Amino acid sequence: MKQWFAMAALAAVVVGAQAQTFPGSKPVTIVVPFAAGGPTDRVARDLAEAMRKFVPGGNFVVENSAGAGGTIGANKVAKAAPDGHTLLLFHIGMAATPALYRKISYKPLEDFEFLGMVNDVPMTLIGKPQLPANTYRDFENYIRANAGNLNIAHAGLGSASHICGLLWQSNLQSKEAMTTIPFGGTAPAMTALIGGQVDVMCDQTTNTTQQIESGRVKAFAVTTAKPLSNHPVLKHYPSLQEMGLKGFNLTIWHGLYAPKGTPAAITKTLNDALKKALKDPEFVKKNEGLGALVVNDKRVEPEEHKKFVAAEMIKIKAAVDAAGKYAD
Incomplete structure (x- = not known):
C-alpha cells in the first residue's frame, strides 16, 4: 500500500x-x-x-x-x-x-x-440569380419539377459545401439527385454560380453573406435549427427544419x-x-x-x-x- x-x-x-x-x-x-x-x-x-x-x-x-x-x-x-x-x-x-x-x-x-x-x-442554401423561384417552397417545387436536370456545386471533396450539399439532398429525398459539380475551391464555385453555369450551392455564411446582400445570388434558407433572427442579412430566410426537413441542423x-x-x-x-x-x-x-x-x-x-x-x-x-x- x-x-x-x-x-x-x-x-x-x-x-x-x-x-x-x-x-x-x-x-x-x-x-x-x-x-x-x-x-x-x-x-x-x-x-x-x-x-x-x-x-x-x-x-x-x-x-x-x-x-x-x-x-x-x-x-x-x-x-x-x-x-x-x-x-x-x-x-x-x-x-x-x-x-x-x-x-x-x-x-x-x-x-x-x-x-x-x-x-x-451557419450555412446558407443559395441559387444562381436566374432561378425563377424566390422562396424556399417555390425553390423546392422547382427542383422536383426539374429532377435530373439541375446541378449543385461544391468547393471540393470534403469541403463544407460538399458536406452540406450531401446532407441537404439526402434529407430532401427528391426523385432524382442533382448532378454534382466539384470545383477547386469556394471562389471558382461561387463565380460559376453567379455566372449561371451551376444552379445551386450550400456554403458558409462567411462566403455567402456578401453575395446575398449584393443580389448576386439568391438565398433560400439557412441550415441551422432555427432562423438566424439576429443576423443583419440572413434573418429574412427560414431554416430548413422550419421548411419541413425535420431534424436538419448543420x-x-x-x-x-x-x-x-x-x-x-x-x-x-x-x-x-x-x-x-x-x-x-x-x-x-x-x-x-x-x-x-x-x-x-x-x-x-x-x-x-x-x-x-x-x-x-x-x-x-x-x-x-x-x-x-x-x-x-
Whole structure:
C-alpha cells in the first residue's frame, strides 16, 4: 500500500512538472489542413492570438498543410510527437473524411486527444440569380419539377459545401439527385454560380453573406435549427427544419486536437486556455465578423467534444452512403 501511494505521489509530481514547464521555449504550432486565407485559416489565426494570452510564455503559430480534403494535415498531427507543441484545427471534415475516403492513414476517434470545440459557422442554401423561384417552397417545387436536370456545386471533396450539399439532398429525398459539380475551391464555385453555369450551392455564411446582400445570388434558407433572427442579412430566410426537413441542423464547426498520448497535464493547460480564449471579447468580436458563433456549451469539454464528433460521423456517413460517392 505504501508503495502504491509513493507511486501515485511521484506521478502527481511528474504531471505537475509537465504543466509547469509547458510550453517552454518551443512554439505551439496549430496545423490548419487547408490553404492560407480560407475560413478555417482565419479561425486558427484568431484562436492562436487569443490562446497566446492565456498560456504563460506561450508562442502560438499557424502552419498550413493543405491537401486531400484536410487529411494530409490531420495525418501530420496524428503522427506528431505527443508533447502539446503540435495541434490540429479542423472543421466538420474531422467527422466527414472517414465516410468520404475509402482509406485514410489515421483514425479520428482514436489517434487524437480532443481539446474542445471552437465555433459554429451557419450555412446558407443559395441559387444562381436566374432561378425563377424566390422562396424556399417555390425553390423546392422547382427542383422536383426539374429532377435530373439541375446541378449543385461544391468547393471540393470534403469541403463544407460538399458536406452540406450531401446532407441537404439526402434529407430532401427528391426523385432524382442533382448532378454534382466539384470545383477547386469556394471562389471558382461561387463565380460559376453567379455566372449561371451551376444552379445551386450550400456554403458558409462567411462566403455567402456578401453575395446575398449584393443580389448576386439568391438565398433560400439557412441550415441551422432555427432562423438566424439576429443576423443583419440572413434573418429574412427560414431554416430548413422550419421548411419541413425535420431534424436538419448543420453548422460547420471547428475543433482543436492534439496527438494521442499527449500528457493529461498539458491537455488540461490547453483546454483551460481554449475556454478562456472563447470568452475573450476580441476573439468573440472577430468571430461575429465572420458570421460565426463561438461555442459556449458543454462541447468545450474534451469528452463532450468527442461525443459530438462521433455523432456527426454517423450522420454524415448515412448521407454519403445514400449518395454512394467516395474517394480512394
